Amino acid sequence: MRYASTVSRLEHLGSAKWAIHIAGKRRAANGEKLIFLSIGEPDLPPPMAIIDVADRQMRAGRLRYSAGRGDLSVREGLASYYTRQTGRDISADQFLFLPGTQAALASTMMAILEPGDEVLLLDPYYATYEAVVTAPGGVPVPVPLDPDRGFHPDIAAIEKAVTSRTKAILLNSPSNPTGAVFTAAENRAIGEIAKKHDLWIVSDEVYASMIHGNHVFHSPFCEKDLEERTIVVSSISKSHALPGFRCGWVAGSAEFCNHLLPVTETQLFGSQPFLEDATAFALTTHFDETDAMKNAYLARARVLMEGVKGAKGVTTHLPEGGMFLMLDVRGTGLTGEAFARRLLDEEDVVTMPGESFGARGAGHLRVALTVDEATMAEAARRITRLAGRL
Numbered sequence: 001m002r003y004a005s006t007v008s009r010l011e012h013l014g015s016a017k018w019a020i021h022i023a024g025k026r027r028a029a030n031g032e033k034l035i036f037l038s039i040g041e042p043d044l045p046p047p048m049a050i051i052d053v054a055d056r057q058m059r060a061g062r063l064r065y066s067a068g069r070g071d072l073s074v075r076e077g078l079a080s081y082y083t084r085q086t087g088r089d090i091s092a093d094q095f096l097f098l099p100g101t102q103a104a105l106a107s108t109m110m111a112i113l114e115p116g117d118e119v120l121l122l123d124p125y126y127a128t129y130e131a132v133v134t135a136p137g138g139v140p141v142p143v144p145l146d147p148d149r150g151f152h153p154d155i156a157a158i159e160k161a162v163t164s165r166t167k168a169i170l171l172n173s174p175s176n177p178t179g180a181v182f183t184a185a186e187n188r189a190i191g192e193i194a195k196k197h198d199l200w201i202v203s204d205e206v207y208a209s210m211i212h213g214n215h216v217f218h219s220p221f222c223e224k225d226l227e228e229r230t231i232v233v234s235s236i237s238k239s240h241a242l243p244g245f246r247c248g249w250v251a252g253s254a255e256f257c258n259h260l261l262p263v264t265e266t267q268l269f270g271s272q273p274f275l276e277d278a279t280a281f282a283l284t285t286h287f288d289e290t291d292a293m294k295n296a297y298l299a300r301a302r303v304l305m306e307g308v309k310g311a312k313g314v315t316t317h318l319p320e321g322g323m324f325l326m327l328d329v330r331g332t333g334l335t336g337e338a339f340a341r342r343l344l345d346e347e348d349v350v351t352m353p354g355e356s357f358g359a360r361g362a363g364h365l366r367v368a369l370t371v372d373e374a375t376m377a378e379a380a381r382r383i384t385r386l387a388g389r390l
């Protein structure tokens with residue numbers, strides 16, 4: 001049968017990145033015990049009060065079709081959350097409630113890209129970004145981030161990468177995989193480039209609630225003069241440990257949301273009202289559990305850092321935000337890919353090679369901070385043992 005070129009464009013952007021994780025899963029399915037540090041899936045339970053709301057609302061009959069944008073109640077919850085975050089009046093017509101950040105990213109790219117349009121990706125970048133840009137015919141253009149500067153943006157390199165075909169810059173702070181949290185000054189400088197060249201800023205803020213130490217979260221959406229060109233995509237998958245709910249959204253201008261609606265309606269006929277209610281509750285309530293999750297990720301990062309201090313050729317720094325830590329293994333002489341493969345084969349520890357996140361991830365491993373401290377300490381011992389043999 002004949003397929004669209006979309007299929008062949010996407011064919012090689014998927015599973016190769018996950019080869020080591022998939023090999024680990026295969027061994028685990030045969031009963032072997034491995035330590036999985038490969039997937040960004042929260043391991044701690046979500047706040048049960050959110051589940052209770054979903055359950056109650058489901059039983060109360062919130063099971064009918066919702067409005068295409070998501071019901072007003074959840075969009076009002078989002079408006080109050082973003083009004084608090086930005087310090088400006090953000091209205092309910094600036095949101096579409098969608099099944100997760102990934103869906104929000106994909107539909108956003110469909111709404112803003114013509115075939116051949118370029119999107120700047122700060123490299124290393126989240127593993128699905130090439131695909132969401134490529135699907136509607138866009139061209140991902142990696143802009144290198146410097147590991148020795150904590151993977152913070154190089155404003156001059158971004159400006160240099162802009163061409164007449166550039167349509168958007170895709171940002172992700174706190175970053176998966178790097179853990180960098182962009183400063184307000186960095187976002188403003190990127191914003192100046194976007195204004196000068198009339199670019200969209202797509203800001204993936206799925207880790208916004210996980211900021212460590214003295215770092216401060218800032219979004220380009222907080223800047224009044226960037227509001228019309230900024231599209232925020234996010235969800236409660238990570239913040240509230242509820243990836244299976246598939247509760248996400250876009251935030252942007254009312255005009256953008258109006259244009260996006262017919263695009264999302266080609267795939268979705270509204271969302272799940274009982275989960276909308278649970279999301280509105282999640283966004284307008286403080287939970288000790290979410291603080292505990294964030295603290296747990298940081299504590300585990302410290303354990304790992306401490307544990308690999310003696311590992312030959314391995315260096316690292318604490319993440320500024322999010323739930324990942326990058327191990328720099330360039331000093332071992334191995335690529336990230338080769339180190340991760342040997343770590344799996346010889347020490348039963350499953351990580352993601354930095355190369356899965358773009359050329360600038362080379363020579364690194366991305367470690368998901370999703371196991372308890374004792375397991376993380378054991379993983380650190382095994383990493384140190386492997387490095388000692390190289």
Ligand SMILES: Cc1ncc(COP(=O)(O)O)c(C=O)c1O
Pocket residue numbers: 040099100101102103126172176204206234235236237243247248
């Ligand atoms: C940077 C980033 N964006 C988006 C997603 C997808 O999130 P969601 O579950 O909201 O679709 C993830 C999940 O790992 C992620 O790390």
